[in-house]
Amino acid sequence: MNLLSAENISKNYADRWLFKDLNFGLQQGQRVAFVGINGTGKTTLLRVLAGLETPDTGSVSTRKAIRVTYLGQQPVFDESLTVEETIFASQNDTLRAIKDYEHVVNDPNHKPDDLQRVMELMDTLNAWDYEAQVQQILGRLGILGELLQRNVSMLSGGQRKRVALARVLIEEPDVLLLDEPTNHLDLATIEWLENRLSSPTLTLLMVTHDRYFLDKVANEIVELDKGQMYRYQGNYAYFVEKKADREMREATEVEKARQLFKKELDWMRRMPQARGTKQKARIDAFYITKEKASTNLSKQQVELSVKTTRQGGKIIEAEHLNKKFGDNVVLDDFSYVFKKKDRIGLVGPNGAGKSTLLNMLTGKLKPDSGTIDVGLTTVFGYYTQTELEFDPTQRVIDIVKEVAEVVELANGDVLTASQFLNLFLFPPAQQYTLVSKLSGGEKRRLQLLRVLIKNPNFLILDEPTNDLDLATLNILEDFLLHFTGCLLIVSHDRYFLDNLAEHLFVLEPGGAVLNFPGNYTDYRDYLAERETEAALEEEEKAAKASRAAAKATAAAPAPTPPPAAQPPKRRASFAEKKEFEQLEKDIAALEKEKEQLVANLATGQGSRQDLIAWPARLQAVDKELDAKGERWLELSDFM
Helix, strand or coil, rough: EEEEECCCCCEEEEEEEEEEEEEEEECCCCEEECCCCCCCCHHHHHHHHHHCCCEEEEEECCCCCCEEEEEEECCCCCCCEHHHHHHCCCHHHHHHHHHHHHHHCCCCCCCCCHHHHHHHHHHHCCCHHHHHHHHHHHHHHHCCCHHHHEEEECCCCCHHHHHHHHHHHHHCEEEEEEECCCCCCCCHHHHHHHHHHHCCCCEEEEEEHHHHHHHHHHCCCEEEEEEEEEEECCCHHHHHHHHHHHHHHHHHHHHHHHHHHHHHHHHHHHHCCCCCCCCCCCHHHHEEEEHHHHHCCCCCCCCCCCCCCCCCCCCCEEEEEEEEEEEEEEEEEEEEEECCCCCEECCCCCCCHHHHHHHHHCCCCCEEEEEECCCCCCCEEECCCCCCCCCCCEEEEHHHCCCCEEEEEECCCCCEHHHHHHHCCCCCCHHEEHHHHHHHHHHHHHHHHHCCCCEEEEEEEECCCCCCCCHHHHHHHHHHHHHHHCEEEEEEHHHHHHCCCEEEEECHHHHHHEECCCCCCHHHHHHHHHHHHHHHHHHHHHHHHHHHHHHHHHHHCCCCCCCCCCCCCCCCHHHHHHHHHHHHHHHEEEEEHHHHHHHHHCCCCCCCHHHHHHHHHHHHHHHHHHHHHHHHHHHCCCC
């Protein structure tokens, strides 16, 4: 039975139907991804299913008591709340208890009575395991310490997305609706989220263009194409294969319909009036054939073939660059001489300084020390994460004409701004609409177009895959593979990086930059090998220490025999014998408890209460062992 259902839903936007009479159902355990070119209505459909927009026709329903949570591309918050209040805004009793507990624990001036009260409430609701899950989510998303008390109105775009993601994951709804969940996340966090959302018990519906993420998380792909919905039971690789099969079948069917249409058109001209039932049926069939024969199978494609400005011998020479903000060292003694056809990926956690380095190379930011020498023929094309800025009265074509009236292609052809827009999937009718009416992906595509028509020979792309559809991404990759200038890419899209980057700049803690020869998957394999080697080294060290200890024991001189004559020993009393026997049992039990406590602390997987209680108990056990051990030694002399 469906947890979420939509029947005959339609939506009209800006005088065109995004989709019409669609039916959709989502069952327990399904992990479905919507795909399609920008502007087909994926985000709109997700918002309709979430109940945030009303369909023009049809209805959306959920099973009784089912909780549905939506994560949008641009999260909306109550700007007066703190991050902590926003994350724990749910009416869930357990979440409220965890919120109170976190607030008290993080308050250095809390009262003992308050701590006792919140801990008792956590015990009553059995919330400790849930609290540990909350801590893991907040930790992996970097929402800790001072950030929890910051007002959400002060957060950056990336921080807002991570706070919104933390909120929906912590709420643990029955159905998750996610719109571009990987945007603004670093690569390590994406891989963690990927593993978390791959659970077979999770039910989710998402819009994403991250192909590795699609492959790992989705077990069904739904394509929106020309207002119709096509479902594919499988991951992204399966979808690509079956979509090609479907398009081939459609092409065959349309060709047959066109041949039949010519034949039936001749008959219609000879028989304009239908006098019999058979003739009426044939006329009805003619119009069905006509509609099928009129199907437009032509594919719109982005033709990224602009001319590249000639590049001289010197491109960019960066020597001993240093940059820090306060006490935070972002770049420490970075040097590199860029060469022709360099294809570099720039990776590192959020806040490591990727955008800072790009801004220094392009002259937007000065280093604290060091020099950047840019060649006279170097022409930058800098595609930033900053959203396209425009006047509300501007049309699409106005945005392009601000940069160039005509564009020269690689083959020497010259196109007008309007013709070039058409190649970028902006047909003439759309070119004169207001930019404000474009979807997020269409605005990003327009922004990319503005960068490319400058004929750059040093192309810097800062998160270019955000909001671009799969068709545009594939063709953008094809263009970049044939781009003859220098290419420097920051992207959280691992598929994109693997296809294009030949080596990486890896920003490490303390401002160091590792120049790694290979793509992102090569780098991940390298890290895995280093971890394995480190573990083997530790094992070898432990084995050597053990062998050395055994050798030392074997080489030790034999103990000196006792003197021949010994004074008579005092014999233990009955009570002392019983005490001695009990001490042996107590010491064994304490040793076992100590081993368990050490093992628990090594995993670090307990609740916050456990992580506080375990070290204190370990200290107490050690004291008891010392005391009982001394008493055991005293009594052993009399046994």
